[in-house]
Amino acid sequence: MAGTRKDIAKLNGPWSDEMLWYARAVRALQGRAPADRTSWWYLAAIHGIDIPGWVQQGIVPSAGSLPPQGEQDLIFNQCQHAGWFFLPWHRGYLAAFEAILDAWISTQPGGPQDWALPYWNYLSDSNPNGRAIPQEFLDPTLPDGSANPLSQVRRNGMQVLGPQPWFPGDISLSAQTRSLPFTAAPGTEGYGGAISGFAQQGSLTGAVEGDPHNRVHVMVGGVQPVAGWMSDPDYAALDPIFWMHHCNIDRFWAAWMSDPANQQEASGAWSNGPFPRQFLMPNPAGGGDVFLPGQTLPGGPLAPVYDSLHDGTGIAQAVAGGPVTEGAMITSRQAGGSALLGSNSAPLTVAATPAATEIAIPARAATEFAAPPGLGPEPRLYLNLEGVRGAAAAGVLQVHLRLPGEGGGLRLADTVALFGLGKASSTEGVHAGNGLSLAIDITDLAREIQMAAPGALERLSVELSQPGAPETEITVERVSLYRQEMG
Amino acid sequence: MIPVPLRAVAAHLRLGPMPWLLALAVTALGMSLLLPAGHGLVELCGRLSLALLADPAARALLLPAPGLLAGGWVLMVLAMMPPLVSAPLAHLWQTTAHAGRWAAVAPFALAYLAVWSLAGLVLLPLALLLASGPAALPLLLGAALIWSASPTAQAARNRCHRMRWLPAGRIRAARAALDYGLAHGGACLGACWPWMLVPLAVQGGHGAAMVLVAVFLLVERAMPATPALWRVPPGIVALYGLAPSRSRHLTGLRRF
Numbered sequence A: 001m002a003g004t005r006k007d008i009a010k011l012n013g014p015w016s017d018e019m020l021w022y023a024r025a026v027r028a029l030q031g032r033a034p035a036d037r038t039s040w041w042y043l044a045a046i047h048g049i050d051i052p053g054w055v056q057q058g059i060v061p062s063a064g065s066l067p068p069q070g071e072q073d074l075i076f077n078q079c080q081h082a083g084w085f086f087l088p089w090h091r092g093y094l095a096a097f098e099a100i101l102d103a104w105i106s107t108q109p110g111g112p113q114d115w116a117l118p119y120w121n122y123l124s125d126s127n128p129n130g131r132a133i134p135q136e137f138l139d140p141t142l143p144d145g146s147a148n149p150l151s152q153v154r155r156n157g158m159q160v161l162g163p164q165p166w167f168p169g170d171i172s173l174s175a176q177t178r179s180l181p182f183t184a185a186p187g188t189e190g191y192g193g194a195i196s197g198f199a200q201q202g203s204l205t206g207a208v209e210g211d212p213h214n215r216v217h218v219m220v221g222g223v224q225p226v227a228g229w230m231s232d233p234d235y236a237a238l239d240p241i242f243w244m245h246h247c248n249i250d251r252f253w254a255a256w257m258s259d260p261a262n263q264q265e266a267s268g269a270w271s272n273g274p275f276p277r278q279f280l281m282p283n284p285a286g287g288g289d290v291f292l293p294g295q296t297l298p299g300g301p302l303a304p305v306y307d308s309l310h311d312g313t314g315i316a317q318a319v320a321g322g323p324v325t326e327g328a329m330i331t332s333r334q335a336g337g338s339a340l341l342g343s344n345s346a347p348l349t350v351a352a353t354p355a356a357t358e359i360a361i362p363a364r365a366a367t368e369f370a371a372p373p374g375l376g377p378e379p380r381l382y383l384n385l386e387g388v389r390g391a392a393a394a395g396v397l398q399v400h401l402r403l404p405g406e407g408g409g410l411r412l413a414d415t416v417a418l419f420g421l422g423k424a425s426s427t428e429g430v431h432a433g434n435g436l437s438l439a440i441d442i443t444d445l446a447r448e449i450q451m452a453a454p455g456a457l458e459r460l461s462v463e464l465s466q467p468g469a470p471e472t473e474i475t476v477e478r479v480s481l482y483r484q485e486m487g
Numbered sequence B: 001m002i003p004v005p006l007r008a009v010a011a012h013l014r015l016g017p018m019p020w021l022l023a024l025a026v027t028a029l030g031m032s033l034l035l036p037a038g039h040g041l042v043e044l045c046g047r048l049s050l051a052l053l054a055d056p057a058a059r060a061l062l063l064p065a066p067g068l069l070a071g072g073w074v075l076m077v078l079a080m081m082p083p084l085v086s087a088p089l090a091h092l093w094q095t096t097a098h099a100g101r102w103a104a105v106a107p108f109a110l111a112y113l114a115v116w117s118l119a120g121l122v123l124l125p126l127a128l129l130l131a132s133g134p135a136a137l138p139l140l141l142g143a144a145l146i147w148s149a150s151p152t153a154q155a156a157r158n159r160c161h162r163m164r165w166l167p168a169g170r171i172r173a174a175r176a177a178l179d180y181g182l183a184h185g186g187a188c189l190g191a192c193w194p195w196m197l198v199p200l201a202v203q204g205g206h207g208a209a210m211v212l213v214a215v216f217l218l219v220e221r222a223m224p225a226t227p228a229l230w231r232v233p234p235g236i237v238a239l240y241g242l243a244p245s246r247s248r249h250l251t252g253l254r255r256f
């Protein structure tokens, strides 16, 4: 039975017992055959696998070393992104991984009986060096001089998370601290994403998935000259830091649910999971178990325990030293709806040069938005990039809005990390090639634009660019504006 | 206690336009069974043979008015296909402005229906040729299963998952919706066509056969995209997931 998940920075490190045991367990799992359900390779392929690429990079010796096709169809390529199963699926995935490591560690001489996954607390309040990749993932060797399996990976990103020329944006706790529904109405933001079926790449990225999840993936993996493992869902879980990153993302969700102001989705379509394809995880005995999103909720068998839900999560303790709060209301009530106001009229291609486009919305919609009746919460406006596709495994896009008037300058709306761009764009494998879709909250910026020149919002100029101006092309099928209707 | 997969199915059947599409399918099914007795497609099923067709007297007796035959085919499509387009319809509805929703959904639906209706020009004569004799049903069922297992059908099913976003402008949007409906109809036809011959080979219980095939196709449609390889028909794998977990070890389909 796994114990309490702790902050790597608060362990007795570098090379605390917990991290040493993690490294040893990773090495043990890497020694198992790819078709072994508890091997490192098998576990990573459950997230995603590009078989020719894995063989070419020597990750597995041959396609024939993998389990039979029927088994692959049931369990490989399962990761859930851009939809409301992102958080529960990854929680179940972490639990299965932790149980398999725990089963090995607890049977080793001197191995702890309560080993649990540590987490990388990159936005820690108490640790100014939280953004640095923990030393254990960089050292070439373990303290005993043997090769360190935690650093034998393909990474060409940052060693300290933060703005860089190729990623002029930052990670934040904005998903944690804004008041968001769990499930997004179409074209808007939700904490957990939009309604989806079984979808490795659903229709709309959730807030915590976009920032910090996707950003940390791309910042650690890097995008140029080729994407590192962390930037590509078909390789990400091969990097041992993946699990510490996701453990922190999972902790964000646990913290979000502990806030009584939030409402956790619990409708039947969410808690019973998708069908026909279901969520299936191997267990330490080599069997497999289907799990349901409902089982990952507080009180359920897959709910983890963290040492702190407050340090670096943006969620304050309700009453310092007071009683434990009941947490988020679990609800099956749907949040308010949304409406498309307008869109551009042709697909865009962004390469080394930026691409500009214009969204037309009805005059009434613009004035109504700029001057809401004043009752209840103000409506929010979202710029959507729909069907974002590209051949590169990952990418970065900057989204600017042009201010009205002569020589109106550009204002940054967002910098987005396109984690899994290539996989989502491919029509060959497990995707339909629908690309990525995301919603950016531009409420304040849009109000400013409408104030600066009444009517300016009726023709909104949007500019997309790739920082560092790489030659690789990114296409966007549509750019549009949605208004959230406050329920 | 209802098994989890059934609860999941029930929850998903309540989402989006699915309840309306199921109602449409049930209505069309009822109508196709109520067509004037002795003249509908239903009466023809499983009763035809080339020998009979060669005899003008028998032909006149057996073959109803072409209009009724065509109507029977369209009703059959309407009884079986609407639930399959729940996802693209929901997508179009949600990604189109309120005022333009019907202008997006209608061309899509008409184009999709047109593809299947025209396919009847080939599929109905094919059914008349093949769907007779005691061996017809097992042969056609076998052929449909082999088709479902094929890489070509998987590639078509993958195309069924493809989404499009309509551009601004009424005419541009309507044209794009029409294109989308044609492409989607083509993908759907590519994935499902041999299955439409199966109910036509069933004598008595034609309605039940339509329902069973429609459920199978809906389940295949709900499986996520996957590489186009020879594989156990996804509908079989999926329906297998509904079986009690203890019995799943028996066949080795589910190795877990």
Ligand SMILES: [Cu+2]
Pocket: A213, A217, A236, A246
């Ligand atoms: Cu991830």
